[in-house]
Amino acid sequence: ATQAATAQLHADQPGPTIPRYIYGQFSEHLGSGIYDGIWVGEKSSIPNVRGIRSDVVRALRELKVPLIRWPGGCFADDYNWRDGIGPRDKRPGRKNNWWTGKHESNQFGTHEFMDFAEQVGADAYIGVNLGSAPPRDMRDWMEYMTSDGDNALANERRRNGRDQPFKVPVVGIGNESWGCGGNMRPEYYADEYRRFQTFFHNNGQAAPAAIRVASGADREDYNWTDVVMKQAGAKLDALSLHYYTLPPADWKEGGKATRFSKEEWVAILAGALRIDDIIRRHAAIMDKYDPKKRVGLYVDEWGTWYRSDSGKFDWDLRQQNTLRDGVVAAAHFNIFHRHTDRVKQTSIAQTMNVLQAMILTDGPKMVLTPTYYAFKMYVPFQDATALPLDVSSPSYRLGATAIPSINASAAKGKDGKIYIGIANMNPDDNVQFSVNLGTLAATKVSGQVLTAQQMDQFNEFGKSPAVAAQPYRGATLANGALTLDLPAKSVVVVGLE
Ligand code: AHR
Missing domain, CATH: 2.60.40.1180 (Golgi alpha-mannosidase II)
Structure with a gap:
């Protein structure tokens, strides 16, 4: 039928610009999101430029990726940036506590990420540790990356091979601080955020200053948005929101990524569409405290979350990606386009091998997912006028x-x-x-x-x-x-x- x-x-009633940051990505040290997915090392037989996969960079360049969020996610609030700088053979191995306790070699750190972002042509969105580190770590990392001066941290960066400061236009201060980022109440987080941003310095980065993104609500936690906006709204530039399209089952149970029924098709699409109303309600709360819409709503994690390839839940969060995911992505784009008076950035979770990925890799092999193609088709919407x-x-x-x-x-x-x-x-x-x-x-x-x-x-x-x-x-x-x-x-x- x-x-x-x-x-x-x-066409005669142009609305706001659709910022290209709406089409952002998220790459976390999780499963094979970084290692194998992006980083193979300089000695790999897989073609690479300074250790970064050339096939992946080539494919991502086609998407005109505007922004990549890194290093997490939950990983960010357990990360010590110092582990990931300096000669690679001297970097400490660590346990990746959030993600299976897997060995973290730290071969991919600040310089490697920045190299990756530059190869792709994307801006860097750095997530700093608020959950388990003092503000000094954030302060020092920012100075290390962005200072042009004659000071110990900038000189250390130069010794590590990078003369010019890196550009860091977006900084997330804490991630999911209500959960893996510290199990905080919004009142407590708002105070912590206020304290951290006091020690956040722009280091003479060319204007505009870096955008400070506060850790935002999960799904429908409107109280979080209310309290953080009320107590810290004047001191932040953006507030995040995480919304995953989960099947109705328990998230660890997970729905099926393939071989699903029509009921499951509809349940996932209906779940994806809910983000429209959820954004509207968070935005209405932000309007109360910020009627001029100075503060952006950053949906910096979204996408489908199914049970893993293995058929069971596992913490590598690797899932297959079907036509349904491509349709889910397009529906999100259309919804985001309608909210760009408030929604200024989003990141799909995640770029490589994790959740609703653009690309899956298996050793030297790579495959572009239906979600990748949806992103590619929507490229003309970047910086377009709604x-x-x-x-x-x-x-x-x-x-x-x-x-x-x-x-x-x-x-x-x-x-x-x-x-x-x-x-x-x-x-x-x-x-x-x-x-x-x-x-x-x-x-x-x-x-x-x-x-x-x-x-x-x-x-x-x-x-x-x-x-x-x-x-x-x-x-x-x-x-x-x-x-x-x-x-x-x-x-x-x-x-x-
Ligand atoms: O994207 C996977 C995880 O989901 C992130 O690390 C965390 O922020 C969220 O719970």
């Missing part, structure tokens, strides 16, 4: 759960083209989507589509990808209206000129 959906585009798109969509219902079939957003790209991104979340039906273009006189349309035969189709090592962006031929333009024939379970991005 085919469903019908409509939309009205308001345009209102009023969508009227039929629903897809299964049992007690209903989701709208269509989730979409529009923007004017930096290249002057108008882009519309759509997730058809209906797993069964094509949707004929008629968009009234209003004042826009377009004469040409082209686009890309991500879809597959099976809803749990994924890409396998050594095979040509079963789920990859393909040229889209389902668009027609006539009399100021755009009609899109959207395949069931698909992502489509079209550009109009």
